[in-house]
Amino acid sequence: MAGIDHTHDSSLRSWVPGADGHPDFPIQNLPLGVFSPADGAPRAGIAIGDRILDLPALLAAGLLSGEAALAAEAAAGAALNALLALGAGPRRALRVRLSELLREGSADRDRVAPLLHAASSCTLHLPARIGDYTDFYVGIHHAENIGKQFRPDNPLLPNYKHVPIGYHGRASSIRPSGTPVRRPRGQSKAPDAAAPTFGPSSRLDLELELGVWIGPGNDLGEPIPIGEAQDHIAGYCLLNDWSARDIQAWEYQPLGPFLAKNFASTISPWIVTPEALAPFRIAQGARPAGDPTPLPYLRDETDQAGGAFDLRLDVLLTTPGLRAAGLAPHRVSASNARHMYWTVAQMVAHHTSGGCNLQPGDLLGTGTISGPDRDACGSLVEATLGGREPIRLASGEERRFLEDGDEIILRAHGVREGFATVGFGECRAVILGAVA
Missing domain, CATH: 2.30.30.230 (Fumarylacetoacetase, N-terminal domain)
Incomplete structure (x- = not known):
């Protein structure tokens, strides 16, 4: 480390x-x-x-x-x-x-x-050719917030605190900051509708994540031990893994998201090295007392003592109305990377534990990193309670989900007394209308 x-x-x-x-x-x-x-x-x-x-x-x-x-x-x-x-x-x-x-x-x-x-x-x-992309789900407050909307009495599924949940995403549609994002089309089904329809997503959302760049890989069939996982991490970036919530709700069972996620992901273009982030490492504190102890292949004392990060994470929104009025972007969220339930080393160790071979330039996403408070939600579906309580902007506009012309800006900074502030650069993209 x-x-x-x-x-x-x-x-x-x-x-x-x-x-x-x-x-x-x-x-x-x-x-x-x-x-x-x-x-x-x-x-x-x-x-x-x-x-x-x-x-x-x-x-x-x-x-x-x-x-x-x-x-x-x-x-x-x-x-x-x-x-x-x-x-x-x-x-x-x-x-x-x-x-x-x-x-x-x-x-x-x-x-x-x-x-x-x-x-x-x-x-x-893009700083590297991305061969494969895997998105995890390690932001526990996001998982709980989403779970409460579907299972108010049991928001976390039984496996969440035992295994780093992830799925394989689409690498070909990852783009650097500044590249516009076209609103996707797909099937969705309203709760009271008899059949699904096909068309532009009406519940387009952002997801505040960190991206993890893989350095040296591993041979097929040879897992990376948790104590060596840091040696395989080359750096970090910001990641907005856009999500079409209405398409996702209809298609995700039984295999998970498909068109709801594969249309675009946006990353900040600079690889911030592990060396630059060394001052901002902290002990893993997102796992409270009484939670299950990770299985041996996921537990390393050095990783538990310094495998997490204290990084400020911000989500800003600009809209046509805000820009026309000369108003500043609206802050949607102020979160922190310390809210990750699993460390990056645990993500790497679990990813390869079955023998999967990672390769230089592969990208991992942490999943949405939300904080415990309403103003720390890393997605609009959380911040608006599924669209029921819209965000009100200084321009007089309201937002339940993203509209055409809106722009999302992600920022991240390591701030610690006695050290220079280190940032990631912006991760931003504007939403374009769907193909006619």
């Missing part, structure tokens, strides 16, 4: 304008991504303040050596899968070297400065 070192020092300053105190990308973060400069091909980059450092150009300039150079060499091309596959050693070496090059007083400042691009002039892409 990544520890705290000199790269986390809150007194570190960068010579890159605007990096110090940046809400997401100070020198203590240095996330990985893939970008295209104006009129340029996609390539690996590092976010620092409002700029992106060209990683291949840095390597070509002879400013990297050893394992740091190995990491940059693996990042050649338009996807970071080969870099993710290298594991923690080269990734950490690259982080240390980048911190040296970008800090105030660096002797190489004049050689590095020309390799920076203004982020506003660049296009961001």
Whole structure:
């Protein structure tokens, strides 16, 4: 598990304008991504303040050596899968070297400065080729809130506290932040209707999640032990796993969601490394006393002591009415990653316990992360009690579910006294009308 070192020092300053105190990308973060400069091909980059450092150009300039150079060499091309596959050693070496090059007083400042691009002039892409995508259900307050709408007296099913629940989703429809989402069409059936109908979803919803990038994989038939799971995690992002609630309610039995989920998922484009998030690790506290002890293959004392995260999670909504009136986005939710009932290591250990082989660039979703209070709901179906109590906006509009032209913005930040705030960058998308 990544520890705290000199790269986390809150007194570190960068010579890159605007990096110090940046809400997401100070020198203590240095996330990985893939970008295209104006009129340029996609390539690996590092976010620092409002700029992106060209990683291949840095390597070509002879400013990297050893394992740091190995990491940059693996990042050649338009996807970071080969870099993710290298594991923690080269990734950490690259982080240390980048911190040296970008800090105030660096002797190489004049050689590095020309390799920076203004982020506003660049296009961001998916950081890796996503071979497989698995969505979990580890936000216990979300599970309870949804369960109460269907089973008021027994919201959690018996298996929830024994096994990390998950299902396999669609990787081909995952898109980076800023890509519009087309309202899906599908079958749905009103409770009082005699038969289903086909058409655009009228109960389109968001889901506030963290995404987990897999680094080194495992061989088919060879499970990853819980104590080694952290070695297979390359980083984190934000994930909005959009959901068409009306389509889902009709189709999910007996095999689970299908068209209700496969039309789009949106991720923030930067991979925030485990090293950057080391200051925000906390003990697993979402499992209260008296709950079942995890089976041995899911229990590791080190993971229980520091496998969870204290990350602030925010959901913001803008609408045509809010934008026309010049009003700020409406805050739908203020949640925290500490509300995950299962750790990421437990997700990885369970995923592979039957012999499934994970591969570099696979993406896991945590499932919706809601808090215990009404203002911490990570989806509209919770926040509006299934649409019965609409959200009222400063523009005079109301929202039970998302309407065409609405835009959802997800944000995440690690905030801890004595350390620089580290963010993920935004995960946002606007809703377009369904195909006619």
